[in-house]
Every structure is written in C-alpha cells, then in structure tokens.
Amino acid sequence: MAKIFVTRKIPGNHLEKLKEVGHEVEISEFDRALTPEELLEKVASKDAILSLLTDEIGGDLMDAAGPQLKLISNYAVGFDNIDVKAATDRQILVANTPCEEVNEAVAEHTWALILALSRRIVEADEATRRGGYKGWEPDIFLGRNLIGKTLGIIGLGRIGGMVARRAKGYNMTVLYNKRSPDPEAEKELGVTFASLDELLAKSDFVSLHVPLSDETRHMVSSDAFSKMKQGAFLLNTARGPIVDEHALVEALRSGHLGGAGLDVYDNEPNIDPELIGMENVVLTPHIASATYEARGKMGELAVSAIIDTFSDKKPDNLVNQEIWGTRRK
Ligand code: DGY
Numbered sequence: 663m664a665k666i667f668v669t670r671k672i673p674g675n676h677l678e679k680l681k682e683v684g685h686e687v688e689i690s691e692f693d694r695a696l697t698p699e700e701l702l703e704k705v706a707s708k709d710a711i712l713s714l715l716t717d718e719i720g721g722d723l724m725d726a727a728g729p730q731l732k733l734i735s736n737y738a739v740g741f742d743n744i745d746v747k748a749a750t751d752r753q754i755l756v757a758n759t760p761c762e763e764v765n766e767a768v769a770e771h772t773w774a775l776i777l778a779l780s781r782r783i784v785e786a787d788e789a790t791r792r793g794g795y796k797g798w799e800p801d802i803f804l805g806r807n808l809i810g811k812t813l814g815i816i817g818l819g820r821i822g823g824m825v826a827r828r829a830k831g832y833n834m835t836v837l838y839n840k841r842s843p844d845p846e847a848e849k850e851l852g853v854t855f856a857s858l859d860e861l862l863a864k865s866d867f868v869s870l871h872v873p874l875s876d877e878t879r880h881m882v883s884s885d886a887f888s889k890m891k892q893g894a895f896l897l898n899t900a901r902g903p904i905v906d907e908h909a910l911v912e913a914l915r916s917g918h919l920g921g922a923g924l925d926v927y928d929n930e931p932n933i934d935p936e937l938i939g940m941e942n943v944v945l946t947p948h949i950a951s952a953t954y955e956a957r958g959k960m961g962e963l964a965v966s967a968i969i970d971t972f973s974d975k976k977p978d979n980l981v982n983q984e985i986w987g988t989r990r991k
Contacts, residue, residue, distance in 0.1 A: 664709035664732075664972045669696055669717050672737055673954075676961035677712075683969055702726045709733070710968050715740060716930075721748030732990045733757065735967045737960050739764050739951070740901060741981055742874040749982060753990045756981040757967035762820070763959040764951045769824035771950035772869055772899045775923025776813075778944045779895050780867075781805040785941050806866075808832040814839070814856070814865030817872035817900070818847055825869055826851045837861045862889040867897060874901035882906065887913035893920040899950040902926040911936045914943065925950045 666680060668689040680687045688704070690696055695716035696704065705711055705727040713719055715738040724731055735757040736744055749756045778784055786803045789795070813829045815822045818838040826847075829836045836853040838844075843855040862868065868890060872878045882896070883906040890896075896919060898905055907928035913919040914937075921942035927933050930948060937943050951957070967977040976986050 664968070665707065666710045666712060666968060667704050667708040668712040669701065669704075670694070670714050672712075672714075672961050672964070673957045674961045676965040679965050680968060685968070685972070698723075705731070710735060710971070712737060712964055712968065713744070714738065715743050717743060719744045719749075721745055721752070724748060724752055724754055729990070733968060733971045735964045737964045740873060742901060744981075746981055750985055753985050753988055755971060755977075755985065755989055757964070757971075757977055757979050758981055759960040759963040760820075760979060761956070761959040761963060763953070763956040765820045765824055767953040767956040768821045768899050768950040769828060770953075771925060771946070772821075772825050772897055772923075773828055775897050775899070775925070775944055775946070776808070776867055776869075776895070779897075779921045779923050779942070780808055784944050808834055810834070811866040812837060812864050814861040814868045815853070816840075816858070816861065816868065816870050818844060818853070819871060821899075822869075822871035823847060823851060825871065826853050837865060858886075859889055862886055863891065865894060866891060867895045869897040870900045870904055872900060872904060874903055878904050880904070880906040882910070884909040884912065887919060890919065892918060895920050896922045897924075898922070899925045902928045902930055907934050907937070910934075914940055 663684040663686060665686045668677060668687060670690050677687060677689065698718060701717060702723055705723060707728055709730055710733040712735050719734055731754055733755045734744060734749060737759060739758055739760050741756060741758045744756055746756050782803045782805050809832060812835045815826055815836060815838040818840045822838065826836045826838065830852065837856040838853045839856055839858050839861045847853060881904055887909055905928065910922060911934050914922060923944045925946045926948055933945065937945065963979050967979055970977040980986065
C-alpha cells in the first residue's frame with residue numbers, strides 16, 4: 663500500500679476512501695499552504711503527493727521525496743504549479759482534475775464578474791450599506807447594457823466555450839481567438855474567429871481562458887492594453903501571470919480601460935495595492951471554482967487518480983499519460 667502526503671485538508675470526505683483501501687495517508691496539520699521547506703520535509707519517502715495549486719512542485723522536490731515517488735495528483739484543473747517535464751523525465755505520473763463541474767463554475771464566475779462590472783454591483787452595494795440610498799435618483803450608478811456589446815474570448819477551450827454559450831442569452835456578439843479557427847465551435851456557439859489584435863480592438867469585454875505557459879505569461883501587457891477599445895473591461899478567471907499587473911494598473915489609472923474583474927493575480931496572494939483602491943475593479947480571491955459541486959468533483963478525481971494508479975489501472979485524468987507504460991514502479 664502507498665504512503666500518501668496531502669498538502670492541505672480538502673473539503674468533503676474523499677480522503678477517507680484512500681484510507682479505506684488501505685493507503686497510509688498523512689494530511690498536513692496546517693490550514694494554510696506549506697512553505698517550500700515544510701513541503702520538502704513532508705514529501706520525503708512518500709509514494710504519492712496530493713498537491714494544491716499553491717504548492718510549487720519542481721524537480722528538486724521530486725528528488726527530495728525520493729525514488730519511490732510515483733504520482734503527483736494535483737487538486738486543480740491547472741497544473742502550472744508542477745514542472746511536468748521534470749516529472750516526466752523522472753517517470754513520475756502527474757494527474758489533474760478536469761471536469762465539467764469546474765468548467766461550469768469558472769464560466770459562471772466569469773459572468774458574475776461581467777455583470778458585477780457592467781452594473782456596478784459592488785460599488786452600489788457598498789454605498790447602500792453605508793446609508794447612501796436616499797431615494798431613487800436619475801443619475802446614480804449608471805452602468806452599461808450588455809445587449810449588442812462584443813465579448814472577446816481568448817482561449818476557446820471548454821471554459822471559454824461555456825462563457826461564450828452564456829453570452830447568447832444576453833444577445834452579445836462573441837469573438838474568439840485560439841491557435842486556429844474552430845469551425846465546429848463557430849457553428850455550435852455562433853462565435854466568430856478574430857486575430858488577437860482584432861479581438862482586442864473590437865471587444866467591449868475581453869475574457870481570458872488560456873492556460874498559463876511560457877507562451878501566455880504576460881501575454882496581456884501594455885501593448886495589448888493599448889490595442890483595447892477605450893472603456894473596455896478585462897476579465898481574468900484563468901491564471902494571474904497571463905496579465906502584466908503593472909501594465910493593467912497603468913491602463914486603469916489612465917482611464918483607457920473601463921474596469922477589470924479579477925479572480926487571479928500575478929503574484930498570489932499579493933495584489934497590487936492600487937488595484938484594491940480602484941472602484942471600477944472587482945476582485946475575488948481565486949474562487950472561480952469554489953462551488954460545492956466543483957470542489958466535490960475535484961476531490962473525487964484527485965483521490966481516484968491515486969487509487970487507480972496503485973491498483974495498476976490507468977487514471978483517465980493523467981497529464982503525462984504517455985509514460986504510463988514506463989512509469990516508476
Ligand atoms: C483550477 O482548477 O485550476 C482552478 O484554478 C482551481 O480553483
């Protein structure tokens with residue numbers, strides 16, 4: 663039976679299943695992310711790690727764990743916190759938790775941010791709570807209708823597609839950009855392919871749905887902001903470092919950008935203090951997938967990847983499934 667280290671307690675009772683099938687499970691005693699030093703110490707002699715996106719897992723950590731480490735099961739769809747190449751080089755399996763529950767949750771959260779921005783919900787709520795409502799007024803908290811506006815989706819994968827589908831209900835025009843045009847998605851979702859520059863120039867709302875990689879790191883920089891429409895809104899529910907946060911602050915400060923809805927940040931958990939003071943910015947603490955449904959499925963998938971691996975059954979959710987046949991034993 664395998665020795666498993668869980669870097670932080672997760673919601674639900676999924677971890678019980680690991681114990682039920684006889685695995686030895688150690689769960690971090692802290693209700694916080696571990697420091698790199700703590701992590702290094704805790705993974706020693708473990709066969710599998712159930713990690714969170716807040717854990718940086720590089721080759722050094724894999725080596726510190728020891729040659730018996732066979733699997734890293736990441737409790738997230740994104741796996742940019744793991745050096746997958748280093749794992750693959752060492753024949754260590756990496757699993758993630760791709761599922762419709764997370765995709766739907768992130769798409770819904772993106773829309774929550776779009777609506778909060780366009781109708782100034784957070785500002786209006788704060789003013790109302792402060793006793794600012796003195797009776798109906800013709801000119802307070804004027805926002806923008808969505809009907810007839812253009813939504814630009816960068817990255818039309820599962821989540822991007824779900825965001826696009828919801829735009830139909832608001833009678834918006836949807837442009838998308840991805841590596842190559844997707845005629846099937848165009849037919850199904852009524853979306854139109856645009857080059858990145860065209861999408862930036864034409865969209866009233868630009869929403870990011872690409873994974874974080876060397877290619878996408880800071881892809882939204884001052885150059886991209888200068889190409890965006892005056893008064894446009896940026897939404898980021900993907901990964902913080904896709905946006906150059908300093909450039910974003912500058913674009914908002916100058917008034918070129920109308921606002922931003924952010925769930926993720928360039929240097930989490932730190933947020934540029936200037937963003938915090940801006941009224942046309944809605945900030946949430948990386949909670950786009952924080953629904954009971956999504957977290958339930960994430961727990962189920964992260965645990966089933968461990969149970970399957972140690973029963974010699976190939977999990978469906980392997981990131982580097984090409985090494986299944988040559989994996990560490
Ligand atoms: C993911 O699954 O990658 C999400 O960002 C977690 O909240």
